[in-house]
Amino acid sequence: MKNALKVYINKLLSYIPVAVFIYTILILINISQNVENLKAEFGINAIDEFINIYIFYLIRTIILTLLLPLIDHLVSIMKLSYKKSIIIHGVLINIAVGMVYYQPGIEFETMLLVLGTGIIIYIVVWAIIYVREKQFLNDANEIFKENSQK
Numbered sequence: 001m002k003n004a005l006k007v008y009i010n011k012l013l014s015y016i017p018v019a020v021f022i023y024t025i026l027i028l029i030n031i032s033q034n035v036e037n038l039k040a041e042f043g044i045n046a047i048d049e050f051i052n053i054y055i056f057y058l059i060r061t062i063i064l065t066l067l068l069p070l071i072d073h074l075v076s077i078m079k080l081s082y083k084k085s086i087i088i089h090g091v092l093i094n095i096a097v098g099m100v101y102y103q104p105g106i107e108f109e110t111m112l113l114v115l116g117t118g119i120i121i122y123i124v125v126w127a128i129i130y131v132r133e134k135q136f137l138n139d140a141n142e143i144f145k146e147n148s149q150k
Contacts, residue, residue, distance in 0.1 A: 004073070011069040019065040022121050027057055029117070064100045071096060086126065094118050 038046040075089045097118040098111065 008069045008073070011072060012065065015065050015068050016062075018125070019061050019068075023058065023061040025121075026114070026117060027054060029113075060100045064096055067096050067100070068093065090119070090122050090126070093122060 038049055042049045071089065071092045075085050075092065078085065078088070080088065094115055098115055
């Protein structure tokens with residue numbers, strides 16, 4: 001149990017900066033289109049409304065970040081092939097994003113934008129990790145070759 005908690009906390013600490021970065025991108029995309037609407041609807045209280053929206057989504061992002069290591073653990077328990085586990089992991093994360101950010105009355109197009117952005121970000125992060133793993137393995141193989149020649 002201690003080991004599982006330690007792994008969860010380590011993953012949580014590595015996911016929080018990524019989640020806040022992604023959150024910043026998403027909030028800027030969503031709010032930048034609605035700045036004029038906020039000014040027109042709330043007038044002088046527009047900044048207060050912006051802060052309320054920002055905090056609302058920040059709390060939801062933290063909740064999502066708390067769910068991510070649990071999803072990782074769930075996928076690791078399934079013991080699937082690498083490709084299947086990546087696909088299932090991506091689907092589970094995007095379902096979690098949909099559940100956390102869903103609001104009654106939200107427009108369908110907005111929900112598709114959020115899920116689409118989540119899928120794109122997931123693919124980019126996965127591609128970066130994949131390239132870095134390949135680079136690490138290539139570097140390690142070169143070091144082993146050099147050491148074996150000596």
